[in-house]
Amino acid sequence: MHIVIIGNGIAGITAARTIRKLSDHRVTVISSESKHFFSRTALMYIYMGHLTYEQTKPYEDWFWAKNRIDLVHDHVKSIQTDTKTLLLLSGSHLGYDKLIIATGSRPRTFGWKGQDLRGVQGLYSLQDLQTMVDTTTNAKRGVIVGGGLIGIETAEMLYSRKIPVTFLVREQRYWNSVLPDEEATMITNHIREHEGIDLRLQTELREILDDGSGAVRGIITSSGEEIPCEFVALTVGVEPNIDVVRASTITCGRGILVNEYFETSASDVYAAGDCAEMQFPESAAPSRIEPLWYAARAHGESIARNICLERAAYARKTFFNSAKFFDIEYQTYGTVSAKRSKGEETIVWQDADGKRLLRIVYANDATKRVLGFNVMGVRFRQDVCTHWIERQTSVEEVLTELGAANFDPEFFPECEAHLVAEYNRQTGRNLVLKRKRSLWNAVAVLTGKAAL
Amino acid sequence: MPSATPSSFIPLENIIIPAGFSKPLVELSPVRKIALALFVMGLLVFIIGGTGAFTAVPLLYSFGSLGLATLGALLYLLPLFREYKPGIHHNGIMFSKVQSRGALAWMVGIGMTGFYVLLYWYAEYLQHCIRAADPLSFWLRGKAADQWFLYGTLYTLAVVIMGVRMIAKYRHSRYQIIRTLSVVVFQLMFAYLIPAWLQMMNQPEFYFTYFWPLKYDYLNPANVRYFLASPNQLMVFMIIWGMIMTFVATPVLTYFFGKRWYCSWVCGCGGLAETLGDPFRQNSDKSLKAWKIERWMIYSVLIFVTSMTGLLWVNSAMQGGVLGEFSLGYAKAYSFFVGSLFSGVVGTGFYPIMGSRVWCRFGCPMAAVLGLFQRHFSRFRITTNGGQCISCGNCSTYCEMGIDVRSYAQRGENIVRASCVGCGVCSSVCPRGVLSLENGAAKGRVKQ
Numbered sequence: 001m002h003i004v005i006i007g008n009g010i011a012g013i014t015a016a017r018t019i020r021k022l023s024d025h026r027v028t029v030i031s032s033e034s035k036h037f038f039s040r041t042a043l044m045y046i047y048m049g050h051l052t053y054e055q056t057k058p059y060e061d062w063f064w065a066k067n068r069i070d071l072v073h074d075h076v077k078s079i080q081t082d083t084k085t086l087l088l089l090s091g092s093h094l095g096y097d098k099l100i101i102a103t104g105s106r107p108r109t110f111g112w113k114g115q116d117l118r119g120v121q122g123l124y125s126l127q128d129l130q131t132m133v134d135t136t137t138n139a140k141r142g143v144i145v146g147g148g149l150i151g152i153e154t155a156e157m158l159y160s161r162k163i164p165v166t167f168l169v170r171e172q173r174y175w176n177s178v179l180p181d182e183e184a185t186m187i188t189n190h191i192r193e194h195e196g197i198d199l200r201l202q203t204e205l206r207e208i209l210d211d212g213s214g215a216v217r218g219i220i221t222s223s224g225e226e227i228p229c230e231f232v233a234l235t236v237g238v239e240p241n242i243d244v245v246r247a248s249t250i251t252c253g254r255g256i257l258v259n260e261y262f263e264t265s266a267s268d269v270y271a272a273g274d275c276a277e278m279q280f281p282e283s284a285a286p287s288r289i290e291p292l293w294y295a296a297r298a299h300g301e302s303i304a305r306n307i308c309l310e311r312a313a314y315a316r317k318t319f320f321n322s323a324k325f326f327d328i329e330y331q332t333y334g335t336v337s338a339k340r341s342k343g344e345e346t347i348v349w350q351d352a353d354g355k356r357l358l359r360i361v362y363a364n365d366a367t368k369r370v371l372g373f374n375v376m377g378v379r380f381r382q383d384v385c386t387h388w389i390e391r392q393t394s395v396e397e398v399l400t401e402l403g404a405a406n407f408d409p410e411f412f413p414e415c416e417a418h419l420v421a422e423y424n425r426q427t428g429r430n431l432v433l434k435r436k437r438s439l440w441n442a443v444a445v446l447t448g449k450a451a452l
Numbered sequence: 453m454p455s456a457t458p459s460s461f462i463p464l465e466n467i468i469i470p471a472g473f474s475k476p477l478v479e480l481s482p483v484r485k486i487a488l489a490l491f492v493m494g495l496l497v498f499i500i501g502g503t504g505a506f507t508a509v510p511l512l513y514s515f516g517s518l519g520l521a522t523l524g525a526l527l528y529l530l531p532l533f534r535e536y537k538p539g540i541h542h543n544g545i546m547f548s549k550v551q552s553r554g555a556l557a558w559m560v561g562i563g564m565t566g567f568y569v570l571l572y573w574y575a576e577y578l579q580h581c582i583r584a585a586d587p588l589s590f591w592l593r594g595k596a597a598d599q600w601f602l603y604g605t606l607y608t609l610a611v612v613i614m615g616v617r618m619i620a621k622y623r624h625s626r627y628q629i630i631r632t633l634s635v636v637v638f639q640l641m642f643a644y645l646i647p648a649w650l651q652m653m654n655q656p657e658f659y660f661t662y663f664w665p666l667k668y669d670y671l672n673p674a675n676v677r678y679f680l681a682s683p684n685q686l687m688v689f690m691i692i693w694g695m696i697m698t699f700v701a702t703p704v705l706t707y708f709f710g711k712r713w714y715c716s717w718v719c720g721c722g723g724l725a726e727t728l729g730d731p732f733r734q735n736s737d738k739s740l741k742a743w744k745i746e747r748w749m750i751y752s753v754l755i756f757v758t759s760m761t762g763l764l765w766v767n768s769a770m771q772g773g774v775l776g777e778f779s780l781g782y783a784k785a786y787s788f789f790v791g792s793l794f795s796g797v798v799g800t801g802f803y804p805i806m807g808s809r810v811w812c813r814f815g816c817p818m819a820a821v822l823g824l825f826q827r828h829f830s831r832f833r834i835t836t837n838g839g840q841c842i843s844c845g846n847c848s849t850y851c852e853m854g855i856d857v858r859s860y861a862q863r864g865e866n867i868v869r870a871s872c873v874g875c876g877v878c879s880s881v882c883p884r885g886v887l888s889l890e891n892g893a894a895k896g897r898v899k900q
Contacts, residue, residue, distance in 0.1 A: 010843075042844035046467050049474070049544040053467040058843045058858055060739060130467055137473045160543040161473075293842060322840050323846055324883040327539035327624070331840065331885055379885035382838025407837055407888050409879050411626035439835065439892035 002026040003307065004086065004096035006076050006244075011273030012102035013037045014300030016069050022308035027068065028094065030086070032075035034126050041293055043129045048160040053126075062104055079248040081266040098268045100303055101245060101256060105238035105274040105291055107150075112234075114208025119216035120232040123150055132157075132231075134229045135356065139163055139230035143204045143219050146236035147174045149323050152191070154233045156326055159194055166198045166227050167191065168205060174325075180338055180346070183376055187325045188356050193303055194326065208232055227278030238291050239274040253277050255289050260313040262303045269307075272299035278314070292321065318386045319372075328355060333385035336361050344371065347395070349419040351377075358419045362395035370398050378415060379407035384442050399423055399431050404445045406437035474547035481535075487527035494521025504580040514587045517558040518609065525613045532617065538624035540881050542850075550804065551731050557804035565801030575599040592648035601648075606844045607724060608644040612636055613629065614727035621730070627876050627889075631716060635723035643720040658690045661718050663697040664756045666818035670694040672761065673768035703825055710832025711822035711872020711889060719818075721811060724800065725852065726875060729808020733877065736807030736854035743854065746814050746871065747769040754820040755791055758788045790815060813871055823870030834867035834878065836860065840886045847878035847887060861886055868898045 003019055008031035016027050042056040064071050075089040079099070086094045098426055107122020109115050119135045121128055137143065142158045144151050145167030158165045173184035174191060191199050204222040211217035218228040235272040240255035251257045251265035255277030262270045262278075273296035279287045290296075295316075302314045322331045336359065340346055345364040351355040356377035362370045369392035374383045384405040388398050402416040417433045424431055435441045473752045480488070498517035500506075506513035537857025570577050582602045590595035597605075615636040622628035642661040651657050656679075664671040671694070680693035706711045715722045736742075763779040812819050826832060834857070841864070847857035853871045857878045860867045867887075879887040 039843040039845060041842040042846075045844060045846065046546075048542070049546040049548075050542040051845055052546050055845045055849045058845065058862060126467065132633055133467065133469060133473055135816065137470055160541075294839060320838070322842075322884040327537065329883070329885050379837070379888070386838070407835075407885060408607075409625060409627040409876060409888055411630055413626075439890040443892065 001097045002095065002101065003098045004084075004094060005029045005100045005102060006276075007031060007102035007104055007272060007273070008034065008037050008071070009040060009102060009104045009296065011104070011296035011300040012180060014099065014297045015100050015102065015272060015304045016300075017067070018301050018304030019132050019308055020067050020069060022304060025308070026070070028070040028072060028096075030072040030076055030094070031076055032073070032087070032089070035071060036064070038126070041126075043126070044157050044254070046266055047129060047133060047157045048355050073323055073438045076244055079244060079250065079269075081249050081269060084268070096268075098307055099116075099270065101242075101250075101264070101269065101271040101275060101312065102273045102296070102300065103241045103245070104296075105273045106235055106241040108237045108239045109234055110236065112205055112208060114210060114216065114219075115234065117208055117210055117216045117232075118214055119230055120234065121207055122234050122238075123154055124238065132233075136161065136163060136231050138405045141166065141227070141229040141438045142231040142233065143205075143227055143229045144168065144233045144235060145219075146234065146235060147171060148178075149175075149234060151233070151235035152187075152325050154235055155191070155197055157345065158231075159197060159326075160172060161195065163231075164196045164198070166200060166229065168200050168221060170202065170204050170208060174199070174201075176338060178338055180340075180348075180359065180374070182359070183330075183357060183374060184338075184346050186350065186357055186376060187328065188290060189354055190326055190328055215436050230300060238274065240277070240289065240416065242275050243272075244276070253279075257287070261306055262299065262314065263310055272296065294321065320382055320386070328377050329379065331375050331380055331382075332373065334361070334370070334389040336374045338374040345395075347419060347423050349415065349422045351415065351418075356415055358393055358396065358415060360419070362398075367392060368394040368397050380405045381442055384445055387446055395423075396429070401434060401435045401441075401445055403436040404438075404441035408437065460804050468845070469547065472682075474544070476544065476547075481531060484528050484531055487524045490524030492524070494518065494524055498581060498584060501584060502578065506612070507580060507583060509855070509893070510583050510586050514584045517584045518588075518605065521643045522609055522613065525777050528753050529563065529613065529617045529620065532620035532851065533623070536620060540846075540883075542881070545734060551734070552806055553735060557732075561802060561804040564803065565797055568797040571599055571603055572796060578602070589648075593644065593651045604644055604647075607720070608639055608657055610728045611639040611720075611723045612727075615723075618727050618730050622877075622880060625876070625880050628880060631876065632726065634717045635719075635726055638718045639720050639723040643723075655686055656683070656690070659720075660690075660693060661720065663694045663702075663818075664761070665754065665821060666719075666721075666816060667694070668757050668761060668817075671698070672783075673765050685845075702821060703829070706822050706825040706832075707754075707894070710830050710872070710874050710889075711819065711826045712832070712889070714822060714877045715812065715819060715873035721795070721799070721816065722873060725803075725808040725812060729803050729852065732803045733808050733852035734849050735805060736809060736813070736852055738848050738851070738854050738856050739740060740856075743856075744856070749814045750816070750820045750823075750871075753794075753815050754817040756786055756790065757817045790817075807854065809854075810874070812873065813853050819871070819873075827868060827870040829894070831894045831897075832868075832874065833890060833892070833897045834860075834872065835888050835890045835892075836864050836866060837884075837886045839864055840884050842882065842884055846881040846883060850877050852877070852879045857887070865899050866897050 003025050005016055008029050012029055016029050019025055019027055036057055038056040039058055042051055045051040049175060075367050076086050077089050078087045084096050088094060105124060107124050107379050114205055121131050141164045143166045145168050147372055155165050156165050156299045174188045176184040177431050191197055206220045206222050208216055216232050218226055219232060220226050242256055245256050246252050249266060250269060255275050256264055256271035258264055258271050258276045258278055262272055264271050274291045277289050318334055320333050343364050344361055345358060346361045348359040358378060359374040360370055361372040370388050373380060399420045403414060404415055406416060414437050420433045422429050475502050494517050501513050501517055578599055582597050582599055585597035585602040585605045588605060589601050615632050617633045619629055638661055643659055647657045647659055669675055676691055679687045682688060715724055760783050763782055767779040794815045795811045802810050841861040843858055843862045845858055847861060851857050853873060855869050855872060857867055874889055876889050877888060
């Protein structure tokens with residue numbers, strides 16, 4: 001069987017590798033972005049000079065031939081589901097028995113005036129990075145529109161080049177649509193510690209100005225202010241990159257519509273990662289796009305198992321995500337929403353200089369079971385947090401054992417006792433932290449051994 | 453919008469960084485400019501003094517060379533505490549001509565290699581340079597300097613000065629601060645001051661932090677017999693100390709903490725790599741091929757040193773009856789090829805080109821022994837935090853031992869590698885908090 005994968009991002013490559021691990025099917029991966037798989041999450045490090053492009057490749061170039069994964073560096077022009085063939089930009093045709101579409105996302109725009117000018121771009125692909133390198137070489141100011149993860153990464157990139165930045169954020173605080181107020185405030189303050197970054201909250205983009213030659217010369221904000229700049233990054237989110245799929249017979253909504261098996265409307269055609277929109281006809285839950293690197297990896301693996309082993313519905317594991325906001329690391333496990341919903345209680349601690357924070361969200365009922373964790377400037381163990389969430393452990397048990405979740409390096413100060421004290425203060429309880437950071441303690445929690 | 457759509461389809465083989473983009477942005481402050489000038493002046497005075505120009509004024513030569521260079525280097529580095537924010541800021545390393553194998557890197561490498569060649573085989577050309585270390589030598593040892601004292605002085609200065617830089621750079625991490633202080637103190641005390649004081653007191657020059665197989669002559673039959681038979685209790689202690697370190701401390705401490713207890717906390721070679729070598733750590737080769745070469749080489753050296761010591765003992769037991777001169781020649785060959793050429797010339801001289809741990813990775817028999825224990829009989833591992841790895845490659849890139857850390861991290865596996873010296877930089881540079889050096893149950897560390 002010949003399995004063709006469009007897109008060599010994390011979804012497509014994980015599918016290819018898993019198929020190879022599980023079977024002897026012929027595997028071909030097509031990409032117009034790069035010849036070899038590289039880590040998209042590392043684009044910012046290439047720009048900042050931490051890594052070279054070569055170093056962002058997780059596998060050496062010989063890996064693909066050795067594992068019999070054929071790489072085609074070309075662009076798919078059309079998908080013919082009736083004849084099961086792809087037409088490529090180079091003019092050649094490629095037949096498939098099974099097709100996996102993993103074309104990812106592209107930066108979203110909202111039809112702003114001037115959004116197609118030179119110097120205006122999103123940041124998603126290798127080509128975007130090259131464009132950004134070229135346009136910012138002599139830029140005197142950059143404007144970033146959109147306070148999300150890509151936005152702050154772009155700010156850090158420009159900051160590393162000492163290019164002054166105006167950072168437009170629609171919300172009251174940075175990423176306040178996702179982060180609760182304390183976390184959002186902490187990052188907002190941290191952004192403002194960086195000289196040369198002009199953070200404008202509750203400010204949006206009105207239009208982008210042309211210098212007369214088709215390049216950007218500035219922008220006008222929602223408050224009417226004009227800001228001169230040579231570079232504008234549009235980082236207000238992403239949308240599925242599926243023009244070629246829309247032109248085919250495959251049904252699309254916002255993304256490529258798939259069921260819980262990643263099957264599209266066309267037979268033997270699957271879609272995975274950012275470009276897939278999953279529907280749940282039986283449960284009547286709303287359809288969902290998961291534009292997350294981690295999710296795409298899980299999708300790729302799930303499809304490979306569906307094809308090579310047995311058809312099984314995609315089971316989303318306990319949510320997790322991570323990011324780094326300049327120097328503050330962030331990890332989240334389970335459900336932590338920006339605004340506390342009914343039936344939820346939360347406990348939070350942060351240190352005096354605003355660089356570390358711990359938060360636990362738990363059910364406001366008799367079980368007091370933990371629902372989620374947010375940690376900033378502190379590292380927590382995914383397996384321990386997930387274990388507690390999945391076993392619906394009560395917040396009080398979690399608090400007494402909390403040190404077992406700490407994943408900071410040796411000698412780092414442990415802060416779990418502060419959260420326990422905060423809980424005691426708020427509830428009048430008298431809990432005592434019984435476990436400190438250690439691998440032994442983490443294993444003890446995971447294997448259900450009682451604290452000493 | 454530029455994205456991978458047909459209209460903007462630009463096949464890229466690589467990201468092209470234009471020259472204008474990669475030129476350094478950091479304008480040196482006046483203080484740092486003066487500091488750099490002082491350092492270069494000190495270096496020049498040191499080199500010019502090699503012609504014998506300053507033999508008449510030894511104290512002035514010493515201060516004008518070593519003193520000036522040290523002052524300049526410290527003044528240059530101390531502002532880092534103000535200018536370099538706590539955290540990982542490897543900005544521009546891949547554009548740097550010194551740190552990314554540019555022309556300057558080759559010049560530094562050739563200069564360092566040349567110095568080692570003179571030091572080991574043509575020390576007569578250094579006779580005037582050696583005088584720069586005389587004042588220190590008289591003060592610490594009560595006698596004139598020789599080439600090895602000069603070398604020890606330069607080495608220790610490099611560890612101390614670049615240790616300051618290391619601490620400035622990684623000061624957000626207590627692990628890195630404490631570990632760097634440890635290597636600096638061990639070098640300064642146990643590999644420099646104490647051996648010097650021992651000589652002052654007419655005791656043998658002895659290094660308590662080096663033992664067999666790195667310090668191969670500490671288990672030579674001639675030495676063992678001579679020290680053990682000595683009426684001097686300190687000498688008896690020394691030789692027994694060396695044996696305890698080799699046969700007891702090595703397996704026991706490695707079992708509990710991994711080889712890092714020695715390689716990145718105590719050892720002088722490691723100390724130099726972790727301080728002077730830090731700017732070059734990213735230049736180690738991460739390929740599978742390099743790993744294969746590494747294993748062949750390092751275990752060959754281990755076999756070489758073990759057989760050498762074994763031969764010397766057999767020969768000694770038979771009073772030279774069977775092997776005659778062969779074992780001595782064998783030992784001389786080891787001393788030349790491994791002791792001088794490999795550990796010195798290649799090991800340090802090639803820092804800017806092959807990374808900071810060339811010797812530790814490809815040659816050191818001590819690392820080989822510690823590595824075997826670490827891989828097969830230890831509680832140490834680098835833990836991966838679940839599925840949080842984003843495959844960015846910072847860990848692999850900044851691993852001085854050339855371990856492809858990412859290849860394990862992205863599979864969610866522990867990293868249990870013989871070569872890992874436990875410097876902890878992979879954990880420090882990880883932007884997602886995925887890696888941690890930990891000691892836990894020895895069983896089940898490695899995924900089967």
